[in-house]
Structures are given as structure tokens and as C-alpha cells.
Amino acid sequence: MTERSNPFSESGKTESSLSITVVGASGDLAKKKIFPALFALFYEDCLPENFTVFGYARTKMTDEELRNMISQTLTCRIDKRENCDDKMDRFLKRCFYHSGQYGSGEHFAELDCKLKEKEEGRLSKRLFYLSIPPNIFVDVVRCASTRASSKNGWTRVIVEKPFGRDSESSGELTRCLKQYLAEDQIFRIDHYLGKELVENLSVLRFSNLIFEPLWSRDYIRNVQFIFSEDFGTEGRGGYFDNYGIIRDIMQNHLLQILALFAMETPVSLDAEDIRNEKVKVLRSMRPLQLENVVVGQYKGHSKSGKTYPAYTDDPTVPKSSLTPTFAAAALFIDNARWDGVPFLMKAGKALHTKRAEIRVQFRHVPGNLFKRNFGTDLDKATNELVLRVQPDEAIYLKINNKVPGLGMRLDRSDLNLLYRARYPREIPDAYERLLLDAIEGERRLFIRSDELDAAWALFTPLLKELEEKKIAPELYPYGSRGPVGSHYLAAKHNVRWGDLSGED
Ligand SMILES: NC(=O)C1=CN([C@@H]2O[C@H](COP(=O)(O)OP(=O)(O)OC[C@H]3O[C@@H](n4cnc5c(N)ncnc54)[C@H](OP(=O)(O)O)[C@@H]3O)[C@@H](O)[C@H]2O)C=CC1
Numbered sequence: 001m002t003e004r005s006n007p008f009s010e011s012g013k014t015e016s017s018l019s020i021t022v023v024g025a026s027g028d029l030a031k032k033k034i035f036p037a038l039f040a041l042f043y044e045d046c047l048p049e050n051f052t053v054f055g056y057a058r059t060k061m062t063d064e065e066l067r068n069m070i071s072q073t074l075t076c077r078i079d080k081r082e083n084c085d086d087k088m089d090r091f092l093k094r095c096f097y098h099s100g101q102y103g104s105g106e107h108f109a110e111l112d113c114k115l116k117e118k119e120e121g122r123l124s125k126r127l128f129y130l131s132i133p134p135n136i137f138v139d140v141v142r143c144a145s146t147r148a149s150s151k152n153g154w155t156r157v158i159v160e161k162p163f164g165r166d167s168e169s170s171g172e173l174t175r176c177l178k179q180y181l182a183e184d185q186i187f188r189i190d191h192y193l194g195k196e197l198v199e200n201l202s203v204l205r206f207s208n209l210i211f212e213p214l215w216s217r218d219y220i221r222n223v224q225f226i227f228s229e230d231f232g233t234e235g236r237g238g239y240f241d242n243y244g245i246i247r248d249i250m251q252n253h254l255l256q257i258l259a260l261f262a263m264e265t266p267v268s269l270d271a272e273d274i275r276n277e278k279v280k281v282l283r284s285m286r287p288l289q290l291e292n293v294v295v296g297q298y299k300g301h302s303k304s305g306k307t308y309p310a311y312t313d314d315p316t317v318p319k320s321s322l323t324p325t326f327a328a329a330a331l332f333i334d335n336a337r338w339d340g341v342p343f344l345m346k347a348g349k350a351l352h353t354k355r356a357e358i359r360v361q362f363r364h365v366p367g368n369l370f371k372r373n374f375g376t377d378l379d380k381a382t383n384e385l386v387l388r389v390q391p392d393e394a395i396y397l398k399i400n401n402k403v404p405g406l407g408m409r410l411d412r413s414d415l416n417l418l419y420r421a422r423y424p425r426e427i428p429d430a431y432e433r434l435l436l437d438a439i440e441g442e443r444r445l446f447i448r449s450d451e452l453d454a455a456w457a458l459f460t461p462l463l464k465e466l467e468e469k470k471i472a473p474e475l476y477p478y479g480s481r482g483p484v485g486s487h488y489l490a491a492k493h494n495v496r497w498g499d500l501s502g503e504d
């Protein structure tokens, strides 16, 4: 595979113009992720010669104020490289602001005039990034598509999650968006798909002979998808309480990774071929049973003189909230490759550590010659492949190895590919990759509407049951390893959570 080159470096360089409008530019995501990612792309010469960035929101701001705001969060992540200040200045000069209401056609028509002015009659390519709460997605799409879309090039819209909160609302959102946009104009972002290790999953599996033949129920005992954060919902409680961890992390980020992990070999690397395979996995999944799910919520906790709040201490969260901040689930794919293999997911906030990883636990070696060296629990000596998505990206394989010496003592060691040791270059943020893909029209890492439907079909009955039965989450202390119920759930399926084995 080749390094990605500047998509605009050939003949079309000066004839077309790209504008990226960040709708909700005054918000947290725009400041934290989108503007810095756009700057990183500019720094790396991945944006065309003629590009402009527009911020759009209700907050009154001048262009200069937007630039000041953005400049606070731009970093030369490509740190200590030359010309950073100069590049920042040049980037900021391309950034403009338009204040408007989200449902006002008139305000979008004004934006259209400003965009046209910058485009100077060139072929116009317009990308709108909806970095706003979901209840205004449709208003913005209606106004942007009817009053500010490109007349001679393309118009694309990146939509941030949440894409609804169940099958019905997600279906309704899709229907409304499709009144104004064709499916190929909608880029539903799941930023986990833009993470380096998630992208690498297919490379690892399909370009190395040693993995693909083992990738099935014949050799894999279970697979684990683990997400944990060592902070709570501080500042986002209002949003979070309406969604909970299952909708926030499992139904999208972890399920997308699972689908990529478990899919059959696609016909090609084309977006449609890959998404066809992913959707087959999602549609082959067994309905999720309540008895295969554990939910938790963090409670206040004091440690070493420091006090950590409970989830319900957040003033925007109702005191009686049953919203889970932790969930663990055992899922199954009822197809020939994965029949009977538990796919375990675990996601939680305010836990003891921040990490995201995929763990593949293999079966034990039949008739192992060395079994007397392992003691009675053969499962303790099985291989485990770990893809650490973050932090400190790594791929390592736990193997059994002879301890050097005259005796025959075995231990567990790691074959370790630590990214920072092997690849000194800083890894691009997921938003950089995804923004560049949207600009290039590459849809592979975006979610197609049938994938979204299948993902909601899997989780909606469970979510409804949890809510209708008012299932009380198991409380766990802020900063702990989460509810003990998750161990029982794993044990019920003969699984041990790899992250808690004490071997890391
Ligand atoms: N923040 C994050 O880390 C992540 C966010 N997301 C999603 O991305 C989107 C944007 O997130 P984030 O930036 O945190 O959101 P914010 O709550 O910061 O909202 C973004 C902007 O939208 C406008 N806005 C906020 N609430 C309303 C409202 N009720 N009605 C109309 N306009 C409103 C505000 O701009 P103004 O008042 O100037 O118009 C605000 O600055 C959301 O859909 C979120 O779920 C997804 C993943 C992570």
C-alpha cells in the first residue's frame, strides 16, 4: 500500500475549490478535534491550494475572534518541525466565520454568498461537518442542501453520532436526511474507525498468513472489546444521561470494531465490498439477551484524601438516574465461522484506567507436550493476541517460552510491536484520516444506513427492556475496575477478562 498523497496535487489543483463548513463551530468537538485536524491536514499538505474553512454557529463572532478561538487549540502535533507558526498563520487566514440560526434558510443563503466569493467561480466542493446536537441535524441539512449546496461540484455532509437512540429514531433520522441528501452524500462518522489500530485490523488479518487461518471458532476461544476511561461524564452529563454507555460506546464504536474483526474476506478494499461484509456480520448476530448483559453506574469515592464524584452528583443528571456508565455484554455471531464463540464487550467511564483494546484468546494446544509445566489450568497457557488501540498503540502476542537456562522452565512472554518504538512518527488523529477520506469521497470508514439499521436492531430490544424493567445498575466506586457482575458474566461463558489477568 502506498503513502497517501495530496489528492489535489494533479491537474485539478487550481480549478476547484474546497470549502469545509464546521456547523457548531463554537462547540467542544469543533475546538478539540475538528479545527486541529484540519490544521494538521493543512500542515501535511493534504488540503488543496484553494480551500477555505468556515465556522457556522449562533454565537456572534468575527472572523478574527474565530481565529483566536481556534488558535488556542491548534498544536503542531508534528512537533518541533519547521515553519509551524508560519503554517498556523497561513491556515488561520483561510478560516472565516458566519453567525446564523441552524434552521434559517436565509442565514445559509448568506453563507452561500460568502462561499461563492471565496470560490471565485471555480468548481465548488462543499463539505459540511455537523458538530451540533442531533435534534438540529435535519434543520441544518435542509438549509444547507437547499440554500448552500454546490451548484457545479459536490456537497457532502459529515454527521456526528448519536444517529438516533433506537431503531425508530435512527430510521426517522435517516428518512429525514434522505429527503435532502443521497446516501452517498452522507458520511456518518464513527471516529473509532479512524484509529490507526482499527484500520490496521484488516491489514494484520488479511496480509499475514499466520492469522487468517486461525481466525475462526476452530482456534479462537473468545474475543474481547474493551473500552475504559479513567474520568466520568464531567461536563457532558446532560447529553450522557439521555444515552448511557451502551448507546455512547457499545452500539457504535465497539460494534463497528467487532464487525470489522469478524467479517469474511471482502471482494476488494472498496467501501461497498467492506461494508457489505460488515453488515452480514451484524445481521448474523444473535439477539442480545438481558441475562448476557451487566450494567453499572459509578458512585462517589474518596482515595488518598481526594474525593471523586458520583455520576448522579452532576447537576445535569437526575438524582434517581438509572443510566448505565458501565456495561458488559456477551454477544454471539450465529454463522459458520463464529458459532459458539463469545464476543465480550466491556465499556465504562470513571474506571481505574484509560484504554481501548481488542483481545483475542486462543484455544489451548491439544495434547500439549508441556502441559505438566503449566499446572492444572491449561487456559492460563493459551496464546492471546492484543491490539492496544490506545493509549500507546501496540500489537502483542502472548506466547509460552522457555526461560533460558539448563532446566525446562516455561514462562509467558510477549512478542511485542510497540508503535512508538517501531514507528517514531506521531500517529495522526482519527479525525484527520476521516476528514481526508470525506474530502476524497472515500466511504470505507463511514457507516452505511443498512449497517446502522442492523446495529440498532441488535441493541434496541435490550435497551427497551433495560428501560422498561428499570434495571438498577450495579454501583461501582469511581476509579475502580467496575462492577463484579462483569466477572460473573465472563465466567458464565468460560472467559476471563484479559485486561484483569494481572499479566499486562
Ligand atoms: N464533544 C465530544 O467529544 C464528542 C461529541 N460528539 C457529538 O458531536 C456533536 C457536537 O458535540 P459538542 O461540540 O460536544 O456539542 P456542543 O454541546 O458543544 O454543541 C456544539 C454547538 O452547538 C450549539 N448548540 C448546543 N446546544 C444547542 C441547542 N440545544 N440548540 C441549538 N444549538 C445548540 C452551540 O453553538 P451556538 O450556541 O454557538 O450555536 C454549541 O457550541 C454532538 O452531536 C455530539 O454528540 C461525538 C463524539 C465526541
Ligand SMILES: O=C1O[C@H](COP(=O)(O)O)[C@@H](O)[C@H](O)[C@H]1O
Residues within 6 Å of the ligand: 191, 229, 248
Ligand atoms: O464518542 C465518544 O468517544 C469518546 C472517547 O473517544 P476517544 O477517542 O477519546 O477515546 C467518549 O469520551 C465519549 O463519551 C463518546 O461520546
